[in-house]
Every structure is written in structure tokens, then in C-alpha cells.
Amino acid sequence: MSSASKHIVSDRIFILVWLALLALTGVTVAVSHIDLGPWNVWLALSIASFKSGLVIAFFMHMKYENRLLKGFFFCALLTLAIFIGFTFFDVHYR
């Protein structure tokens, strides 16, 4: 059966998100040519995380999902953050 809560995202929103993603890719390439020392990788990761947020929220529809799915997603991110965090504790204080 089709879902009762069928939510159709307008093409305009998708195209705006796509333009933002292209612009951010341009920014990523541009800043990679400037030597910022260790900040290069942090800047690249910040932009990549923001782009991922756009893809997940709009293209993957997460913004329009119910609380259950959002909660699950949050748990997955938390798990990932915990195992990245703990690995870094280990590497840093070894």
C-alpha cells in the first residue's frame, strides 16, 4: 500500500540542494590549493560533513521522516562518533 504520509519534495528544492553541493565542491577544491597546515584536513572534513548533511536531509529525505527513523539515524551517528572518538584516544595517548 502506498504510505499515508506520502510527501513529495518539490524539484526546486532538489535543484537548489544540488547547486549548493556543486558550490561547496568548488570551495573544497579552492581551499585545498591554499596551505593551511593541519587546518586543511579539518576544513575539508567540515565541508564534507555539511555536504553529507544536505544529501541526507534532502536527497535521502531524512528531514521529512518520522521520529523513529530520525532516532535510529542518530543512534548510528552516535555509534560512529564513539568508535572514532575512542580510536583517537587510543592513538593519541599511546
Next chain:
Amino acid sequence: MSEAAHKDYTGAKLGMWLFLFTELILFGGLFILYAVYLHRYPAEFAAAGSELNEVFGAANTLLLLSSSLAIALATSAIQRGAKGRTLWLVGATIASALIFMVNKYVEWSAKIGHGLYPDGPAMLERPPGEIAFFSLYYITTGLHGLHVLIGGALLVWVWLRVAADAIHAEDYVALENSGLYWHLVDLVWIFIFPLYYLII
């Protein structure tokens, strides 16, 4: 009579997301390896990264971002019942997957031709940090490329199902879930591109 096939839209989508979470953890593990080795060999990573072709990387980024847009538009199109438009958009996504793989093939074969592959002659002469970089490059982009192939195959199946009217405005979760898989492929590449191709 309860002879109609049982459909559970929410369950199907939740199941797909659960699978995608395991994929996030899988690729997350590879990015952790990257981070740990980058921490240990920053200079070698910069030197090795500069050998990757930025233009190929950027072209593949544009392809994946644009095909993600196409499959997102396809989901909206099928919800509105626009079959022709859906077929066109899914077809464009499949074409992007193919072009992506052709780029990857050209890129990999140039490297392999120079003996730069795991355990290859040119690779073994390198310092350990560069060996770590290229090994991770092959594993991560290889696993990602496998996902592009699987995603492309899934979308061919979706295209045929849409053409046969088995996926339509009232039952489109197969297209939506395949689209989610395709977005994941895009998501992983968003991190691969700066970390491998643009590292300085």
C-alpha cells in the same frame, strides 16, 4: 480475501536504513584507518595524494552529485505518476554509474601500468607511509566502486520494473530504497574526494 501481496512501506524503508547504517560503519572503519595513518605519516600522505589526478576526482564528484539529483527527482516523479520522466531520470543515473566506472578504470589502469598496486614493483620501493596511502586508496575506492556497480545493477532492475508498471505511484518503495543506496555511494565519495585527491 487476503490474497494481495503484503506490503509494508515503512518497514521496507526502515530495513533499508538499517542496512545503510551498517554500510556507514563499514566505510567509517576505513576512514578511521585513513585518519590514524594520516596522523602517523602526514608528509607521505601529502606526497602520495598529489599523484592522484584531481581532474578525474572532480569529474567523478560532479557525476555522483548530479546522478544523486537525478535519482532524487526520479523519486518525486514516480510519486506523481510521471512514468516517462522517471524512466529518463533513472536511465541518466545508470549512465552516470557507467561513466564513473569508465573513469575509475582509466585511472586505476594508469596506476597499475606504472607498477603502482598493492605488492607491485613500484609500490614496494616507496616509503611505508606512501604504501599505506595507496593500499588504503585501492581498498576504499575499490569497495566504493563495487558499490557503484551494485547500485547501477539495482537501478537497471528498477528501470525494468518501472517500465513494466510494477513500480508506480502507489508502490514505489523499491525505487526509493535503491535511490537511498545510490545516495550512500554519493555520500562516501564526498569524503573520499578531499581526503584522497586533494590532500596537501
